[in-house]
Amino acid sequence: RDVLGGKIAAWKDEDGDWYETGLHIFFGAYPNVQNLFGELGINDRLQWKEHSMIFAMPSKPGEFSRFDFPDVLPAPLNGIWAILRNNEMLTWPEKIKFAIGLLPAMVGGQAYVEAQDGLSVEQWMRKQGVPDRVTDEVFIAMSKALNFINPDELSMQCILIALNRFLQEKHGSKMAFLDGN
Numbered sequence: 001r002d003v004l005g006g007k008i009a010a011w012k013d014e015d016g017d018w019y020e021t022g023l024h025i026f027f028g029a030y031p032n033v034q035n036l037f038g039e040l041g042i043n044d045r046l047q048w049k050e051h052s053m054i055f056a057m058p059s060k061p062g063e064f065s066r067f068d069f070p071d072v073l074p075a076p077l078n079g080i081w082a083i084l085r086n087n088e089m090l091t092w093p094e095k096i097k098f099a100i101g102l103l104p105a106m107v108g109g110q111a112y113v114e115a116q117d118g119l120s121v122e123q124w125m126r127k128q129g130v131p132d133r134v135t136d137e138v139f140i141a142m143s144k145a146l147n148f149i150n151p152d153e154l155s156m157q158c159i160l161i162a163l164n165r166f167l168q169e170k171h172g173s174k175m176a177f178l179d180g181n
Contacts, residue, residue: 025175025176025177026046026175026176026177026178027165027166027172027173027174027175027176028169028170028171028172028173028174028175028176029162029165029166029169029171029172029173034046037178042178045178045179046176046177046178046179047176047177047178047179048174048175048176049174049175049176049177050068051068051069051071051078051171051173051174052066052067052068052069052082053066053067053069053082053173053175054066054067055067055089055137055138055141056141057088057089057137058136058137058140059133059136059137063088065086065088065089066086067082067083067085067086067089068082068085068086069081069082069173069174070082074170075166075167075168075169075170075172076167076168078170079166079167079173083095089137089138090133090134090137090138093131094130094131094133094134097129097130097131097134098130098131098134100128100129101125101128101129101130102128102163104128105160105163105164112160113157113160113161113164114157116155116156116157116160117155117156117157118155119155119156120151120152120153120154120155120156121135121139121142121143121151121152121154121155121156121159122135122151122152123152123156124156125139125151135151139151139159142159142162143159146158146159146162
């Protein structure tokens with residue numbers, strides 16, 4: 001962003017209340033942030049949570065769905081297991097269509113990922129034949145978490161980079177909070 005602090009900037013409103021727009025969680029796939037915490041001597045202030053991703057379910061207000069990553073499996077098997085075991089959020093046909101849609105990214109590697117910069121998440125999903133419900137149920141949350149914008153505005157390259165890290169690193173999608181400011 002164009003302000004000091006970028007996405008983690010905070011400011012006061014007219015009433016004197018603080019607003020934060022930035023990162024409240026840290027993923028295992030953020031090596032630079034973890035290196036910075038090491039340099040600052042605050043690694044011990046990271047509060048690691050169990051390896052689960054929990055989503056609010058837009059189609060069922062007030063209900064949540066979990067993707068639990070088993071610690072005994074290496075990446076990407078732990079992520080595949082988490083997706084296959086979750087039957088509340090996505091149906092089997094949706095999982096299969098999404099997996100087929102991701103095949104070009106897995107086979108094409110970094111060159112393919114970079115070539116997707118011109119497509120929004122929503123455009124890419126439709127091009128790959130992924131059902132709109134997958135975008136609505138999962139990728140609105142992911143887009144907002146990565147760049148605070150909707151899937152019709154965010155480049156698919158951003159999502160593919162994140163997914164790639166999550167699939168390559170056993171604890172890539174594991175989250176931590178920082179104890180204190």
